[in-house]
Amino acid sequence: xxxxxxxVQRDVEDTATENAAAWWKSAVFYQIYPRSFSDAGGTxxxxxxxxxxxxxYLELLGVDALWICPVMRSPMxxxxxxxxxxxxxxxxxxxxxxxxxxxxxAHDRGMRVTMDLVxxxxxxxxxxxxxxxxxAPGSSERARYIFxxxxxxxxxxxPNNWPSVFGGPAWTRVTESDGTPGQWYLHLFAPQQPDLxxxxxxxxxxxxxxxxxxxxxxxxxFRIDVxxxxxxxxxxxxxxxxxLAAIEASGEPPGTAREDAEPPARDGRDPRFDNPGxxxxxxxxxxxxxxxxxxxSIGEVWVEDNARFGDYLRSDELxxxxxxxxxxxxxxxxxxxxxxQNSLESVHSVGAAATWTLSNHDIAREVTRxxxxxxxxxxARAMMMFELALPGTVxxxxxxxxxxxxxxxxxxxALRDPVWERSGHRDRGRDGCRVPIPWEGERPPFGxxxxxxxxxxxxxxxxxxxxxxLEHLESTLSLYRSALELRSTRDEFAGDTIEWRDxxxxxxxxxxxxxxxxxxxxxxxxIDLPAGELLLTSAPLHEAQLAPGAAAWVADTVARS
Numbered sequence: 001x002x003x004x005x006x007x008v009q010r011d012v013e014d015t016a017t018e019n020a021a022a023w024w025k026s027a028v029f030y031q032i033y034p035r036s037f038s039d040a041g042g043t044x045x046x047x048x049x050x051x052x053x054x055x056x057y058l059e060l061l062g063v064d065a066l067w068i069c070p071v072m073r074s075p076m077x078x079x080x081x082x083x084x085x086x087x088x089x090x091x092x093x094x095x096x097x098x099x100x101x102x103x104x105x106a107h108d109r110g111m112r113v114t115m116d117l118v119x120x121x122x123x124x125x126x127x128x129x130x131x132x133x134x135x136a137p138g139s140s141e142r143a144r145y146i147f148x149x150x151x152x153x154x155x156x157x158x159p160n161n162w163p164s165v166f167g168g169p170a171w172t173r174v175t176e177s178d179g180t181p182g183q184w185y186l187h188l189f190a191p192q193q194p195d196l197x198x199x200x201x202x203x204x205x206x207x208x209x210x211x212x213x214x215x216x217x218x219x220x221x222f223r224i225d226v227x228x229x230x231x232x233x234x235x236x237x238x239x240x241x242x243x244l245a246a247i248e249a250s251g252e253p254p255g256t257a258r259e260d261a262e263p264p265a266r267d268g269r270d271p272r273f274d275n276p277g278x279x280x281x282x283x284x285x286x287x288x289x290x291x292x293x294x295x296x297s298i299g300e301v302w303v304e305d306n307a308r309f310g311d312y313l314r315s316d317e318l319x320x321x322x323x324x325x326x327x328x329x330x331x332x333x334x335x336x337x338x339x340x341q342n343s344l345e346s347v348h349s350v351g352a353a354a355t356w357t358l359s360n361h362d363i364a365r366e367v368t369r370x371x372x373x374x375x376x377x378x379x380a381r382a383m384m385m386f387e388l389a390l391p392g393t394v395x396x397x398x399x400x401x402x403x404x405x406x407x408x409x410x411x412x413x414a415l416r417d418p419v420w421e422r423s424g425h426r427d428r429g430r431d432g433c434r435v436p437i438p439w440e441g442e443r444p445p446f447g448x449x450x451x452x453x454x455x456x457x458x459x460x461x462x463x464x465x466x467x468x469x470l471e472h473l474e475s476t477l478s479l480y481r482s483a484l485e486l487r488s489t490r491d492e493f494a495g496d497t498i499e500w501r502d503x504x505x506x507x508x509x510x511x512x513x514x515x516x517x518x519x520x521x522x523x524x525x526x527i528d529l530p531a532g533e534l535l536l537t538s539a540p541l542h543e544a545q546l547a548p549g550a551a552a553w554v555a556d557t558v559a560r561s
Contacts, residue, residue, distance in 0.1 A: 024221070024296040024319060025353040026493075027064040028388070028484060029114070029395045033361045034071055034093055035079065036436040037398055039449035041094075046436065046448070048094035052102050055109055057466065061401060061477075062484035065112040067223050067298075069361060071099065072118075075125050077192035078166075078418050079361075079434075081116075081225060082123040086210045096217075103218045112220035114296065119207055119281070120229040121193040129194050133174050137183050144203055145194050146186040146232065147174075159184055161238045162272055163247060166190050167422035170272070186236075188229065188272055190418045198230045198281055208288050215292045224285070227299030227318065231277030243269045274303050282317040289319075296320065298355075306346040313352035320393055323347075323355050327363055331370045331379045331549075333522040337500070337508045340390065344498070347392075353496075354392035358383055359400055365433050368406035375549060377403050381479055381538040382520055382551035388483050389510075389518035389553060391496045396480075399437050402464050403476035406432040407455075414456055431455055440467035479538060483553075486535055492516035492555050503527055515556040521546045532557045 038050030048071060058066065070080030071093040080090070089095050103113045122129060128144050135141035137149075148159040150173065158171035165188055172191045176182035186195045196203050211222070239247070247270060268274060282299070289295045301321040303309045312321050323346060325339035343354050358366040358380070370379035380403060388394055410431055412420075417429025436453045438446035444457040446465050462468070469475035487493050495513030503509045505523035509530070512518075517530050526545035532554040539550035546552050 022353075023064070023112070023294065024298075024393060026391070027112075027393055028062075028487070029065045029067045029393065030058055030061070030063040031067045031069070031360055031395055031397045033069050033079075033398055033434060035454060036434050038437065038439065039451065039453075042450040043092070044445075044449050044451040045092055045454045047092070048089070048098040048102055052098065052105060055102070055105050055111070058106075058111060059109040060481070062481055062488065063111065063396065064488075065114060065220065066106060067395065068102075068113065068115045070116045070118060075123055075192065077123070078190050079416075081118050082121070082190065082193045083118050084123040084125045084127075086118070086122075087213045100217060107218065113218070114221040114223055114298065115214060115219055116225055117207075117210070117222045118225045119196070119198075120226040121187065121189065121195045124192045124194055132185075132194075134177065136177070142183075144197055144200050146197050146236075147183045148186070148236065150184050154181070155183075156181070159186075160236050161244060162186075162188070162236075163239075163244070164189060164191075164422065166419050167424070167427065186232075188226075190422065192418075195232075196230070198232075198277070204281075204284060208284065211285065211288045212291075215289075215295055220294065221289070221296030221298065221319075223298045223300065224282075224318070225300055226273075227282070227312065227321065228274045228278060228301045228303055229272070230281050231275040233271045233275050237271055239271060240269065268305060268308065274308060279311060279314075279317060282312065286316050286318070298322065306342065307349070309346045310350045310352070313347060313350045315350070320353060320355050322357065322395070324357065324363075326356055326387065327358050327360075327366075331383070331522060333502075333506050333508050333520075336386070336520065336522065337502075340498075340508075340510075354390065355395065356387045356390055356392060357395040357397070358387060359397045359433065360395070361397065361434055362430055363433065365397075365404060365406045366400065367403055368408070368432075372405060376405065377476070378539055378549040381476055382549055384480065385483055385536065385538050385551040385553060386508075386518060386520045388487050389493070389512070389516060391498065391512065397433075401477050401480040402438070402466065402469060404435075404437075404461070404464060407435045407458055408432045410435075410456060416455065438462075438465040440465050474540075479536075482536055486553065490514075490516070490535070490555070492535075501530070503530070511556060517554040517556050518551065519546065519554070520551045521548055524548050530554050530556075 035045045037046040038054045039046045040049035040053050041047050071089055072083045073085035073088045073090045074080045074083050089099050106113050131141040132145050149155050151157040158169050162170040164170040170188050171184040173184045174182045187193050296319045299312055299318040299321040301312050312318050323343045325343050329335040329339040347354050366380040367376040370376040415431050417431045419427050419429030435455045436448040438461045440447035442462045445453045469477035492515040498510040501509045501511050503519045504527040507521050507523055509519035521527050526542045526547055535553040537552045539547050
């Protein structure tokens, strides 16, 4: 569908300068989950006009770039990650003209814009899939997806034992045009999200068309959903029973594991993901991106092995890849140190920038993960400073800057995540980290909407609103603003490496080559600060010492290396 407003044109000289600077290597991205950010239309669901209205706030916060989760046309079976038209905006969020305005106004305020691409699958209401189910087995229409005959008598069993990430089998059987039970199609996620066949040239060409469509509109890059997916192994072999047991116990999607479960099977033994052919997909994507200087690709890559993780970041593949180790680490010195060291090592061999995040739309919020209440909030503030002190790219999930916790007591009738239904109501899913943002006022919906918010908002958030926190220097929002300003203006944050300088009580600390020293107090007692100029602390000092659950930034008085 053509836009009523024109695409945003790029200045060749400016974008060449951006490319030379590789702006994304040290950028702070702000992740917007659109339906929960700001609703300007009164529908109860956040929209693009709401994002446009809040761009001034994001500029004030001090972020460098936005990552906008899916806003393309979708039946919304999985919050927009089931795309029925990848080159149009869903009316729930607005239209192409409004999207163009968001991009242009963000650029005017010095912020770049990236958006989600979902290449692993489409919606079951995509015209391609509608045609596939109406066509016969072996047809060109079905060849765009992964259809297979079933096993057992009359093909009544799924083609293999793969589970869906959202629970249940990864296969659904279709009814053929003559009314008889027919073939099965693969969906690694919900049944409404059939997997594409990336061995099909038509799939590749359409994806390249989509990438160019958005880049021509001025988008600065993409976050690639399930970037370790897409390629499937020849023959679609069964998962080894031992590995299958580990997958089922681990909890999927990420962040839903049982406390007694083994880690997810991301070590190369799960044939659903991280197959060698996926790298050809990313090479094709990179060739298109290289036609648009300064454009960035950011992969969602759930891979444990550092060598295989680094493969995604070779010079002709992704620019950045999400590393979730810091988000998965407990508030423990050894866990945090190991997560940071591992993350740095995973990109060192390929010369890529490390990435850091503490939460997103799939992971429980850090305040809750670190213990909840005052303790969880204090630790989340400290971890934010620790994260922002590290070299590389940082991603902040909307609401983290307000110190929002998960909302884990949502009524069952309000739950929207497909995980809830697919798990037979055993797993409440990810709605708890997707509750809308409180902006102002003393009671729900706190300025998020003039209507009924799509998920209930807690009464207790009256002191967490943007309005309240902007008025208090000690608020979490004010701390974020101060930290982001220092990070962008102080020379001490220079350098791509760290030197570990652990503090008392084995508390993790490090020094950047520019002279920044960061220390995190993971102990139960106050500790001494390192020598130098105190730049910022996440909590007031306790008799000139750093309190438990706090972090500090100090400018080293030693000459810079």
